[in-house]
Amino acid sequence: MTAPKLMILGMDGATFTIIDRLVAQGKLPHLADLLARGTAGPLLSTVPPHTAAAWPTFLTGLEPGRHGILNFDEVTVGGYGAGARLVTSAAIAGRTFLDVASKAGLRVAAVRVPMTYPAWPVNGVLISGYPSPEQGDFTYPRTLSASVPGMRDPSDAPSPQARADLLLDEVRQTTAIGHDLLAGGPLDVFAVVYQQSDVAHHWFWRYMDPASPAYDPAEAQGLGTVIEQVYRAIDAGIGDLLTFAGPDTTVLVVSDHGGCLAASRQFHLNVWLQSLGLLARKPVSLSARAYALRTRLIPPRARAWLKRQLGGALSAKAGAATEAFYFNLQDLDWSHTQAYRFAITAEVEGIMLNVAGRQPWGIVQPGDEVNKLRERIIRDLRALLTPEGEPLVRALYRREDLFADELDARCPDLVVIFHPAFRGGRALTGSIFSAVPLKDLEHNQGGWHEPEGILIAAGQQIAARRIEHARLLDMAPTILATLGVPVPAAMSGSVLVELAGSEGERLAATSPSEAAHAFTPTAGDAEDDGAMASVGAANSSSRLSAEEEESVRERLRNLGYL
Numbered sequence: 001m002t003a004p005k006l007m008i009l010g011m012d013g014a015t016f017t018i019i020d021r022l023v024a025q026g027k028l029p030h031l032a033d034l035l036a037r038g039t040a041g042p043l044l045s046t047v048p049p050h051t052a053a054a055w056p057t058f059l060t061g062l063e064p065g066r067h068g069i070l071n072f073d074e075v076t077v078g079g080y081g082a083g084a085r086l087v088t089s090a091a092i093a094g095r096t097f098l099d100v101a102s103k104a105g106l107r108v109a110a111v112r113v114p115m116t117y118p119a120w121p122v123n124g125v126l127i128s129g130y131p132s133p134e135q136g137d138f139t140y141p142r143t144l145s146a147s148v149p150g151m152r153d154p155s156d157a158p159s160p161q162a163r164a165d166l167l168l169d170e171v172r173q174t175t176a177i178g179h180d181l182l183a184g185g186p187l188d189v190f191a192v193v194y195q196q197s198d199v200a201h202h203w204f205w206r207y208m209d210p211a212s213p214a215y216d217p218a219e220a221q222g223l224g225t226v227i228e229q230v231y232r233a234i235d236a237g238i239g240d241l242l243t244f245a246g247p248d249t250t251v252l253v254v255s256d257h258g259g260c261l262a263a264s265r266q267f268h269l270n271v272w273l274q275s276l277g278l279l280a281r282k283p284v285s286l287s288a289r290a291y292a293l294r295t296r297l298i299p300p301r302a303r304a305w306l307k308r309q310l311g312g313a314l315s316a317k318a319g320a321a322t323e324a325f326y327f328n329l330q331d332l333d334w335s336h337t338q339a340y341r342f343a344i345t346a347e348v349e350g351i352m353l354n355v356a357g358r359q360p361w362g363i364v365q366p367g368d369e370v371n372k373l374r375e376r377i378i379r380d381l382r383a384l385l386t387p388e389g390e391p392l393v394r395a396l397y398r399r400e401d402l403f404a405d406e407l408d409a410r411c412p413d414l415v416v417i418f419h420p421a422f423r424g425g426r427a428l429t430g431s432i433f434s435a436v437p438l439k440d441l442e443h444n445q446g447g448w449h450e451p452e453g454i455l456i457a458a459g460q461q462i463a464a465r466r467i468e469h470a471r472l473l474d475m476a477p478t479i480l481a482t483l484g485v486p487v488p489a490a491m492s493g494s495v496l497v498e499l500a501g502s503e504g505e506r507l508a509a510t511s512p513s514e515a516a517h518a519f520t521p522t523a524g525d526a527e528d529d530g531a532m533a534s535v536g537a538a539n540s541s542s543r544l545s546a547e548e549e550e551s552v553r554e555r556l557r558n559l560g561y562l
Helices: 016-024 029-037 051-060 097-103 142-146 160-184 196-208 217-223 226-242 269-275 286-297 300-310 312-326 368-382 405-410 438-442 472-482 497-509 535-539 546-558
Strands: 006-011 039-044 108-113 124-128 189-194 250-254 258-261 265-268 339-345 348-353 393-398 414-418 422-425 433-435 447-450 452-458
Touching (some): 016 258, 029 250, 039 472, 051 108, 097 189, 160 196, 414 422
Parallel strands (some): 006 250, 108 124
Antiparallel strands (some): 250 452, 258 447
């Protein structure tokens, strides 16, 4: 057996809040060992801190505003966000460290890294992660799809306990796939992501935390340890995979963001904009009633059954009609609306200005009028206080603070991050503040994301000390430096010399350059030309069918992302 040079073990949404407690109790022996002999510290996520934006940043060393993915939807400001298609790996602008390492002649394997569907050519193996349909082009080489199982949707489980059992089974399955790849041949780079930690947070945090309004002591008796069970199962999986590591193997444990109790209160940005005279509404539309029926009256399992009965294409059309309602797009009077909410994720909201010439019914004139309106909104947002008198807005960004010029069409004019106790709300009437509906906290939104994830690193050249100020953005260049591969000049992140060893320090001190080597795709995959200028270039023709898109959308809805 040839040990890989680098093993990357991903725990989606993992947090030291849980890890530290379980390590202290002796329940995570393999993570405890890595912590004892290596370095660890918080890993700052992206803006926004969630799967769609964060994992591409991990892969490319680019901010979301440069790799082009802000959310799961392909957003365009000119279309008011309605009818946007889901993003796939083809939307990623920039090369991943898997591609660069492949071009440098290294053999790589990546298992279930989110946002990698459809799979694309690498010098080795790529098995796509969440979100992906149950079947499709989720492996490279393509022939692997016959022997590798697709990821199952935990929302289809008939009960919370069945959902917990499915998550634990998915952890074991992910480990088995990784085990087989490591046992099957020499690899230089091995990466795997356990997405189940994040799913467990969404569905089961409320059973664990008495601070949740949805906490029930009786339910907690049976389900309060599910998150612990998932973490322990992942730790066992990590232990299995580490048997393939050698003394010269560098091990990295990373998460894309952290996890925490979900906010139980919400701030309704559209109500606030309406109070400023910047937004006008019209009577409730038919799409609103359809969405309410779909999401509030029909349970997830019944929706899944209805989707199967309708057929993928018809169901996809119904889903597209209700997505517009999610953003209140059918309910606004555009002839009198200057600014409106654009939801990004629970704790991060966008604000779009309705600009003449940019949007179909824009009324704000480009230039000075846009700038003055934006500065007014910024001033008023910064003055907002919670009912307890604390600043409501934790961070506020203009479009140009986050996004490259060529991606302006994919991002809102302002991005707002709320106080941790608040999330965004979609109401158009009533108070600007309200409680999050209990049904949401009881369903899939009991736990949510926080900006600080985890970083643990161990290896011969890594000292046993705490690392500070690490960013997810830094991981791709650090990984390449650890491997002795020149870091592409396009990558925004920095090499963390504490992790990359002496060779990494040398590379960090030199000018970045492009890896010049090429590789040939695996025999039998002649349709893949191996072009790797970016993921998008290698995968530009990959689009989801209507059936695939609706399958993925249903998964996203069932985790509270749509």
